[in-house]
Amino acid sequence: MAGEPQSDCLFCKIVAGEIPATVVRKSARTLAFRDINPQAPTHVLVIPHAHYPNAAALAAAEPAIAGELLAEAGEVAREEGLTDYRLIFNTGAGAGQTVFHAHVHLLGGTKLHEGLV
Ligand code: AMP
Ligand code: ZN
Numbered sequence: 001m002a003g004e005p006q007s008d009c010l011f012c013k014i015v016a017g018e019i020p021a022t023v024v025r026k027s028a029r030t031l032a033f034r035d036i037n038p039q040a041p042t043h044v045l046v047i048p049h050a051h052y053p054n055a056a057a058l059a060a061a062e063p064a065i066a067g068e069l070l071a072e073a074g075e076v077a078r079e080e081g082l083t084d085y086r087l088i089f090n091t092g093a094g095a096g097q098t099v100f101h102a103h104v105h106l107l108g109g110t111k112l113h114e115g116l117v
Contacts, residue, residue, distance in 0.1 A: 003050035011101035041109030042080045055089040058102040082108040
């Protein structure tokens with residue numbers, strides 16, 4: 001069923017507490033934790049508890065949770081003292097997506113590359 005945990009999904013396992021993560025913020029429907037391979041001084045992933053393969057699928061099925069992901073990312077940025085930051089949703093392997101559970105990358109704490117690719 002849409003949104004149900006997937007036994008082979010790394011981020012579902014983090015939500016379930018089966019794999020440890022450095023959690024920085026949680027809500028009833030989202031979880032924010034530090035990326036294991038940070039690309040900037042602040043690199044946090046914000047994910048829905050529910051499993052959807054990417055952000056667009058999440059937004060189509062659960063628009064309120066998709067909005068909450070953005071609001072939570074903004075709260076993490078505020079807590080990290082960031083006014084300037086970047087949010088990235090990689091979608092598809094060709095765009096660099098490696099974990100097929102919707103997530104937004106929050107990157108900040110350094111001068112970010114000005115181009116998009
Ligand atoms: P993406 O490439 O957009 O699918 O992003 C997946 C991100 O998950 C990558 O930046 C990885 O470094 C990160 N990642 C993979 N495994 C873990 C983990 N166990 N804990 C935290 N972040 C992870
Ligand atoms: Zn999942």
